[in-house]
Amino acid sequence: MTTTQMPDMQQSRDDRNIAIDKVGVKDIRYPIVVQDKRHEKQHTVARVNMFVDLPHQFKGTHMSRFIEILNLYHGEISVENMESILIEMKKRLEAGRAQFELSFPYFIEKRAPASGARGLMEYQCRMLGILGDDFDFVLEAQVPVTSLCPCSKEISARGAHNQRSMVQVQIRYREHIWLEDLIAWVEGCASAPVYSLLKREDEKAVTEQAYDNPMFVEDMVRAITEKLRSVPEILWFQVQCENFESIHNHSAYAQIECQC
Numbered sequence: 001m002t003t004t005q006m007p008d009m010q011q012s013r014d015d016r017n018i019a020i021d022k023v024g025v026k027d028i029r030y031p032i033v034v035q036d037k038r039h040e041k042q043h044t045v046a047r048v049n050m051f052v053d054l055p056h057q058f059k060g061t062h063m064s065r066f067i068e069i070l071n072l073y074h075g076e077i078s079v080e081n082m083e084s085i086l087i088e089m090k091k092r093l094e095a096g097r098a099q100f101e102l103s104f105p106y107f108i109e110k111r112a113p114a115s116g117a118r119g120l121m122e123y124q125c126r127m128l129g130i131l132g133d134d135f136d137f138v139l140e141a142q143v144p145v146t147s148l149c150p151c152s153k154e155i156s157a158r159g160a161h162n163q164r165s166m167v168q169v170q171i172r173y174r175e176h177i178w179l180e181d182l183i184a185w186v187e188g189c190a191s192a193p194v195y196s197l198l199k200r201e202d203e204k205a206v207t208e209q210a211y212d213n214p215m216f217v218e219d220m221v222r223a224i225t226e227k228l229r230s231v232p233e234i235l236w237f238q239v240q241c242e243n244f245e246s247i248h249n250h251s252a253y254a255q256i257e258c259q260c
């Protein structure tokens with residue numbers, strides 16, 4: 001039996017009159033290229049999700065076509081051509097709406113604050129593109145930071161408890177924002193940054209920096225909000241912060257969403 005003679009079950013009719021919002025493929029590991037402020041380009045490996053809507057009359061979508069589109073852009077998958085990929089998805093899959101997600105590790109070289117020792121710091125990032133009638137793009141970064149409790153510092157005779165915190169920031173922008181800048185803005189709003197490599201003199205510097213800059217989880221999301229509001233290229237953002245408490249059996253959490 002030839003390909004033209006084989007039945008196309010996905011295109012067969014479904015009579016239940018129920019459209020599907022998103023159908024597609026998830027968690028594909030695939031190489032991509034990300035703009036790097038220092039080195040122009042950074043090659044990394046993303047987990048890819050690709051979805052389209054499915055009209056009520058179709059039984060299924062053609063899953064292989066998603067992979068064919070990925071392979072069509074092999075070596076060129078980046079934010080610069082995300083809209084082109086979404087257009088191709090809508091065309092090839094006869095859809096009214098397409099969604100393309102890239103989740104990937106991004107590495108930035110950081111110098112320790114006292115010794116100057118260099119280390120690569122990993123940040124989990126995400127790019128989300130959606131194309132319906134219009135193109136929508138969201139950039140996301142997860143930034144680990146240190147927070148030191150102002151209450152603990154105020155009431156304790158010796159020291160104060162601190163913890164690692166995770167800030168997740170999402171933005172829409174009118175002009176390109178570098179991941180390096182977005183991450184630096186977030187780190188500058190915490191008690192102290194997190195590093196991949198610290199010598200003894202660096203540990204002293206970071207510990208003292210955090211002690212001199214105590215922050216509640218609410219302080220950090222407000223400080224980040226003030227910073228992002230001051231960036232004219234940003235149209236919208238959402239910032240979330242979770243403190244993985246070191247002396248409590250819970251996390252502290254705060255979130256702000258802002259249309260600029």
